[in-house]
Amino acid sequence: MTARITRRTPAAKSRLAAAGAIAVAGALLVTGCGDQTKDNSNGSGNSDTASSSAAPLAGKLPQAIRDKGVVKVGSDIAYAPVEFKDASGKTVGIDPDLADALGKQLGVTFEFETGTFDTLITGLRSKRYDVAMSAMTDTKDRQEGVDSETGKKVGEGVDFVDYFTAGVSIYTKKGDDQGIKTWSDLCGKKIVLQRGTVSEDLAKAEAEKCPAGRKLSIESFDNDQQAQTRLRAGGADAGSSDFPVAAYAVKTSGGGKDFELVGEQVEAAPYGIAVAKTNTELRDALKAALDAVIENGEYQKIMDKWGVAEGAVDEAVINGGK
Template structure:
């Protein structure tokens, strides 16, 4: 399925929590549910690693990069057998070999990740997070006001948004307009949620009903049980659900993916040394072929990039 080149509107972003909510989430951070530390990953080879010297001194000392991630988003990051697995953890392991450090994934709700990074809980956020100008500039997309200092992104993947239905029960759904008069399930705070809300305003008397969940897995469960007509999420997530749920018998993709945009690793604006080290590590992973192996392993070659860029989102 070919990704659309439709330009992503400011208020609609993949796995996007409004920047305003991010700005006020500090008080909630201490009570964020289910925070866990993943101790696995690549063992550090320290200063013997080719890019170790590019890291900030504090990370050279600890040999650990603390990663904030919403670990409930297969195949990007999720738990399997008690271990954090997926595209992002595999890329982090490959980068760790280049940098001589271990990437320690810590689980948190998506809309608190940037706040957690700002408070020092995490040094980076790596969680299928879309690189956007609003996030770069710290702007609330709904109010247009600057609410925090913003972040830099090291971009490493491209993804659009897809609609999926129960297999054999598409009910004529192929576009967002076809959802009018029906019910769609989404993960709360994502681009799919924003697109659904935008489409609902256009549907008029043919009301579009939206049910939002904390995780995409919960949305899939609701659709599987017959509680909705369709679901919508990032293409790699939707494609993975279609491939794996019920052995491939539960869901099917419908129509084209839209809103193609880059995923990026978020790094604090002032932490340029770490940002540049991560970029160099990803470039090395692309060059040595590990990147392509990871994309193929998870069946997401369509979203692969050949060039690691900084702040390429719009």
Template sequence: MTASFTRRRATTKSRMATAGAVAVVGALLLTGCGDQTDKATSGSSSAAGKGPLFSALPKKIQDAGVIKVGSDINYPPVEFKKNGQVMGLDPDIADALGKALGVKFEFNNATFDTLLSGLRSKRYDIAMSAMTDNKGRQEGVDPDTGKKAGEGVDFVDYFTAGVSMYTKKGETEGIKSWKDLCGKKVVLQRGTVSHDLAKAESKKCGKDGKIKIEAFANDTEAQTRLRGGGADAASSDFPVAAYAVKTSGGGNDFEITGEQEEAAPYGIAVSKDNTELRDALKQALAFIIANGEYDKIIAKWGVKDGAVTKAIINGGK
């Protein structure tokens, strides 16, 4: 997967009030970031017995009892680590899927822009990392060049989110939209939709000058840069930006500015030649939506606005 394949990328837009952006993370104060390790498991409580959908899994997964997950585990509150344990929205959903399927979900940490290549090389069975389902990824097309970059993947869509900008608290400098960043510096995670948006908007800047873009391997590094005064603004997925605003410095470091944009589905990525696993995941997602476990997880993380009501394959545009 090339670096230009984004964590978030879509064509539709969603506009939400800034107050709503902060409110969705009210429940997140009980959690926090911790040190990272390379590997952890979710769904371990299902290991002792087969779940109701165990027979839907491919024989190889049944025999292994494990679904290997590629994930960038440094993206709170979607996935992160605390005291060596994988936590967040994605691991909790994976845990519920694991109970339905009767297997463990083993999270393997990697940088975001290597996840699809790891999936293609069979290092992982799936990629689950706040990854946007879009046609480019489905078809293996690089969004910058428009050319084939690798084999496409299928997605099982499980959440919806957009992109938000934030600044140091009290220092918005009139930044409310991407065009306001012309002549200013923005920090963000490399290979995300924020990165793509910044590059696209910079090309439109006139006499105010291009956007100065500093891209990092992970979102935490971008936040540190902004916190230290090394940039005018930062951008990341809405749940992540809202979490940073709510928790960093006890809520005193950052503030969201402008409105959420580019709403699109997060999807669990599966190789196109692994349709049996894809369909099993879809059944498991539909199962936890129907039995109420999904809604409990969404409520726990305070992100009800992004909830889906049914399991869909390749719903991204």
């Protein structure tokens, strides 16, 4: 849900994204289901995936997860093309496809459960989820459990297994960019975005720079699709989200007639699978599985399928965010 540039704003979620055109298959942009709803329809539950006997890396998982055969994933499933519901209600996208590939290596099913983005780490801490996988930007603040706005310690932090690189973009109604090309052009305008994201951090930082009489107004929503709806209806001048999400909205909303990207993406940074600090065995198993799917070519097929190959990584990295 966003678009970006040079400064690194540590905490927000950045669902960010890779440079380059995004040629995504024409799945419809569909709103995510209700908060905190379990979803088993991401296609990862086939017998081959769930069978640890056929999985080369099953032995690396914690025994408790091997016994139940499921990795519970917290995700904001309203962020096409990273994770979203298709027209049939099935959870699809980059993250679910990658989870399927990881599941085949580990002999488990990745079971997606939807929640608002800014509650996912809390759900991870409370053990509602085993991992959070939701276009979440790996940042030092998140690793250390620091609130990016106050600088105060709010939790024990999480570890990340980084699997993609993305940046943030700005988009406007098509044919009505109002001269917006950079973040500094937003002074005197109104921007809509998703709460808890890098887009929100960038907007707040920019608002502090705007001169008197040219205030930047920010309206934040629980999910990116709500922000898109607001902009589409004329309730704002611009929106911001991670590049792949913004590019997908531009391509699909209104058959490509609703929005346009403006300026360059910024704040390129890694997406990571978040894991509790205490669960190093699961973290290391995920890293091994990701390296395996990169090596066997499944990872590249997924990147190509969703048109995001320029955000692909060459290897899994633990806590690579800065």
